[in-house]
Amino acid sequence: MIAYINGRLEVVNENAVIVEANGVGYEVICANPFRFQHQLGEKIRIHTFHYIREDVQILYGFVNPDEKNLFARILQVSGIGPKGALSIVGTAGVQDFVEAIETENEKFLTGFPGVGKKTARQMILDLKGKLIQEFDVTLSITDEKGTLFDSHNQEVLEEALEALRSLGYSERELKQITPELKKEKNANTDQYIRVGLALLTKK
Structure with a gap:
């Protein structure tokens, strides 16, 4: 080779x-x-x-090994040939493609020539959970208002919400304060808990 x-x-x-x-x-x-x-x-x-x-x-x-390795990964998906894989890598890049797979963004994936819903689902089935381990990317999660929230913040926020659940707060109460908590970017778990408690006591 x-x-x-x-x-x-x-x-x-x-x-x-x-x-x-x-x-x-x-x-x-x-x-x-x-x-x-x-x-x-x-x-x-x-x-x-x-x-x-x-x-x-x-x-x-x-240009770099990541693009090459992503091409090789996509090529392993049934229904995707080298022309299609090359087009995806050249158009989307590593960051956007991995994010689309992890968030199951079929609309994004079907935007590539020759990729229908069936092929998009196959790519998600074959690649989800694997690419994130191989490539150094930061996923972004979009909340209800379209605000980007990166995967690290999401993990820390989930830890804080779990702590609040253990204190007896209901899912309905936590769901109401989650949008406000997401505004606290780069907070640690304790900070999220303190802000969450302050919001909950106001309700």
Whole structure:
């Protein structure tokens, strides 16, 4: 397998780049070849996925290892070929795609060419819970008012809510104060509990 190529960038066109290394010109198919345009004539490293089938061998190229690894993961999903996987990685990027999988955002996933509801569900089924362990991303959870709330804050907030439940407060009461608690960004568990108690005693 060819993991990456170090060489001089000789050609950039709408479908691929050509990198010369040790006298050999490697044609590498990329989602966005013109991302490399500013390095034309320079020595570059391009991360590659060597796609091999009985009748074809193709090098697909990526700017960094995360994009390459995500491409490989998507390619494992039934119904997704290299063209579709390349389009997803090139359009969405790692952060947005992983977030869409973890939040089961079918609308986002079906926005890619050739991805219908059935394929979107298959991607979620095959990849949810796996990508978040492999890639260094921060998920964002959108509350009822559309405010982004990152996954770390969500975890801390859940700990505080559990503590409030143990004090005898009902789910209905906790649900009423949750939107206000979410405004306390980057708070720790004790801070959420104190703010929660103050809100609950006002009701």
